[in-house]
Amino acid sequence: MEDIEHIEKEMKLIGSDGRxxxxxxxxxxxxxxxxxxxxxxxxxxxxxxxxxxxVLAAVYGPREAHPRHLQDPARALVQCxxxxxxxSVSDRKRPGxxxxxxxxxxxxxxxxxxxxxxxxxxxxxxxxxxxxxQADAGTRCAGLTAASVALADxxxxxxxxxxxxxxxxxxxxxxxxxxxxxxxxxxxDCPMAIVPRTGDVVLLQMDGHLTYDExxxxxxxxxxxxxxxxxxxxxxxRRRYSVTLEDILKESPPTAPVAEERPVTSxxxxxxxxx
Amino acid sequence: xxxxxxxxLMRAHIYRLASTGQRxxxxxxxxxxxxxxDRAFVKTAEGSARVKLGNTDVLVGIxxxxxxxYPDTPNTGVLSTSVELIPMASPTFEAGxxxxxxxxxxxxxxxxxxxSKMVNMERLCITPKEKVWILFIDIHVLDYDGNLFDACSxxxxxxxxxxxxxxxxxxxxxxxxLPVEHWPVSVTTAKIKELLLVDxxxxxxxxxxARLTVTTDENGDIxxxxxxxxxxxxxxEVKRIIETAQRVGRDIRPLLQSS
Numbered sequence: 001m002e003d004i005e006h007i008e009k010e011m012k013l014i015g016s017d018g019r020x021x022x023x024x025x026x027x028x029x030x031x032x033x034x035x036x037x038x039x040x041x042x043x044x045x046x047x048x049x050x051x052x053x054x055v056l057a058a059v060y061g062p063r064e065a066h067p068r069h070l071q072d073p074a075r076a077l078v079q080c081x082x083x084x085x086x087x088s089v090s091d092r093k094r095p096g097x098x099x100x101x102x103x104x105x106x107x108x109x110x111x112x113x114x115x116x117x118x119x120x121x122x123x124x125x126x127x128x129x130x131x132x133x134q135a136d137a138g139t140r141c142a143g144l145t146a147a148s149v150a151l152a153d154x155x156x157x158x159x160x161x162x163x164x165x166x167x168x169x170x171x172x173x174x175x176x177x178x179x180x181x182x183x184x185x186x187x188x189d190c191p192m193a194i195v196p197r198t199g200d201v202v203l204l205q206m207d208g209h210l211t212y213d214e215x216x217x218x219x220x221x222x223x224x225x226x227x228x229x230x231x232x233x234x235x236x237x238r239r240r241y242s243v244t245l246e247d248i249l250k251e252s253p254p255t256a257p258v259a260e261e262r263p264v265t266s267x268x269x270x271x272x273x274x275x
Numbered sequence: 276x277x278x279x280x281x282x283x284l285m286r287a288h289i290y291r292l293a294s295t296g297q298r299x300x301x302x303x304x305x306x307x308x309x310x311x312x313d314r315a316f317v318k319t320a321e322g323s324a325r326v327k328l329g330n331t332d333v334l335v336g337i338x339x340x341x342x343x344x345y346p347d348t349p350n351t352g353v354l355s356t357s358v359e360l361i362p363m364a365s366p367t368f369e370a371g372x373x374x375x376x377x378x379x380x381x382x383x384x385x386x387x388x389x390x391s392k393m394v395n396m397e398r399l400c401i402t403p404k405e406k407v408w409i410l411f412i413d414i415h416v417l418d419y420d421g422n423l424f425d426a427c428s429x430x431x432x433x434x435x436x437x438x439x440x441x442x443x444x445x446x447x448x449x450x451x452x453l454p455v456e457h458w459p460v461s462v463t464t465a466k467i468k469e470l471l472l473v474d475x476x477x478x479x480x481x482x483x484x485a486r487l488t489v490t491t492d493e494n495g496d497i498x499x500x501x502x503x504x505x506x507x508x509x510x511x512e513v514k515r516i517i518e519t520a521q522r523v524g525r526d527i528r529p530l531l532q533s534s
Contacts, residue, residue, distance in 0.1 A: 087336020133316070
């Protein structure tokens, strides 16, 4: 315990050159890789590696809502289950939901509720499953970002994708996308998610200590990063679904349908080029 | 394992093909699907492996901690296996406490590892009666496309083989790889009417009358068996299944051993 306090006092999270422990500048994201359509059984799925985070997201539905009394005769439910694998953290996490996962599941469900066209699917449920396989701070943002791609992969109609990123404060400096050490020893953490097309904020949490100016700076960093992440999400979907003229000509007969069995979300949601 | 229905057409098709020695995915009746092993997938775990058996996808993470031994085995480490059938993996899986099928699965995987003495648990004793290593095998099923018994077992074995005990962080000397001494391989056979199919796919498994999992070690000796479902086997069938398990086990074992 003494050791930890000692480290806490001594630990410098930002070096004299302004670089963070992992060499990033204050407004730099960790490396992100997104892959769409990675699971066979799920209606839609995505995998994301975000720094040291490895997160899988799967979507089922719209399907009959269970338990039945939850069914809404006017619209679909959007239900999320965020779960951490017992081996995803350094001290084994007891399996099953704890208070933290329940809260995260709730705020993510609410974030997606505002973009899914729920009125089109009365009495059903859109079920989103987020599994954190390896955690390194920022798992809810990684999970939300992946789940968003999984929803598109499932063909669930949405106003837009949701893109998410956290900012925080370390050594008194507002920084983008904290890693585990920065989160543990930093001063504040503020995860958020936006609908990039409108700029609507659909998830916002914060703990720690930020002045109003610092908060605005953090939001500025996060919004800017979310727009970059949005492009990565769209890229992942394009890689999964895009078909070039060459691909089509290679198919024989030339009139054969595109080799995709899954429905693609309507074109206008993703701009004129589709996904 | 599931209440999903296989259509009559598919049932008839699977059976008709199988009675001519063929399967829907092109395999022979005694041929398992392709096994791929991805080691050290999770860096927060002491050991891990992601195994794909066809499209069935399983991730196992091994965590180790120090604790008290059971009073009746004061000189051996503790092994604990659990399976989570997370709702991501199949439309029929639901969140919540483990159901009987998940418990059976965990216990069968555990039995193969424990009874084969794969890991020398006595060497995981630190101070007799007081301090031993506790091994947690956490099995996460990510995509369920049939035959979880074998997929989970392969992933658990491969993960254990890549596990390094975090002794240094516990002040117990240098980190060391687990003392792995044997190599159990589980092979499951499903019975559809009078036909025996190794490594059943999802549809085959759902229409199976009976199931037999046989775990053999590197000498071909049987270390664990589990019969499931309501159908039955003749003694001749059981012998054939064991022989197949020994042969298939020999083919699969090197995939789990190589690092």
